[in-house]
Amino acid sequence: MRKFIILLALMPAIALAQTEQPDAQAGSAGRALQLPDISVVGNVLGNFTTDKSFTDRNNLNLNELEIAFQSGVYPGIRADVIVAMENEESYQASLEEGYLTFSELGARGLGARLGKLRAPFGKVNPIHPHHRPYADQPAAVTAFLGEDGLLIQGGSLTYLFPSTTTFINFEGGRFRVGEQSDEEETEAEPGVGIDDFVSIGRLSFGRAMDELSEVELGLSALHGSGVDPLNASDRDHVTLTGIDLSYQWWPTAFGKLLLRSEYMMYRSDPGGKSDTRSGYYLLATYKPGRYWEYGARYDNTQFPAPTPGKETGWTTFVTKYLSESTYLRGQFKHSNAPDTGSANQVYLQMVWGIGPHSHTLQ
Secondary structure (H helix, E strand, C coil), X not given: CHHHHHHHXXXXXXXXXXXXXXXXXXXXXXXCCCCCEEEXXXXXXXXXXXXXXXXXXXXXXXXXXXXXEEEEEECCEEEEEEEEEEHHHCCCEEEEEEEEEECCECECCEEEEEEEEECCCCCCCCCCHHHCCCCCCCXXXXXXXXXXXXXXXXXXXEEECCCCCEEEEEEEEEEEECCECCCCCEXXXXXXXXXXXXXXXXXEEEEEEECCEEEEEEEEEEEEEEEECCEEEEEEEXXXXXXXXXXXXXXCCCCEEEEEEEEEEEEECHHHCCEXXXXXXXXXXXXXXXCEEEEEEEEEEEXXXXXXXXXXXXXXXEEEECCCCCEEEEEEEEEEECCCEEEEEEEEEEEEEECCCCCCCC
């Protein structure tokens, strides 16, 4: 009887020791409790502008609050769930991203992504806004992919080519654009003009120039169709292609120079007639040390058909990093557009993070 009582007393400790062993269901984390990494990111943004078309001008607001749940769910499978609450939507929670990443699909280098995610097109769209080195978005990205970027649902295959000297990665898949409303009607995503399925592919090349510098080239393409803006009973076929070139140099342990250019070409056939529009941006940033970063960007882009005209502008910005997850930023932008004319904007931004947030960083 005495041995039985001792055994009962030791059972909690035995159970705890067993749960502390790595569990295959925990994926790479191997944690005792099957809890994901939970992070919160706040994006405080003020936009002070002479452009009266902005409905929330000259205010400083919590522009977005984002909660990330990230964890391995099985060896070689990772889950990412991003819930966003935006000021424009009265902070109602919505799913921004929710997808699985498969890193091991039998063949070496072969992987996949499945779920809802930011479209793998170009260098800007896949990156969450608070991880970009500037407060706004390049005009070409807004014109051709939408004010909030292009979000898609579906699946893609990825392949990392075996090479010891060059990084070569391909991702391609089939996705649905837009959200299903209560009436089961598909709403077109702003910017790209596609309201059904879209095929997307991206090929990236990266190579070290020497021990302190590297260059990267990216090729992107997407194709789909949407409602013809000139005839609602017809379909408008859209093709968007892009090329981006980046150079990075690390002169010191914490110093970094980034030079980047990205060009996009938008082809459609509104009213049955072929139409081509294009846009690009030039970006330069320099980080002399751990805590400060300076940069400038030039934008020049046309608007998708049938909107006439184009937008040009230049932007300068400076960022003070308080930690790896918190920074302060000031930005000045001068732009010219047909609907607003010449306008000046001043952005004040503070981004703060709690937890092991691990989005794509630039």
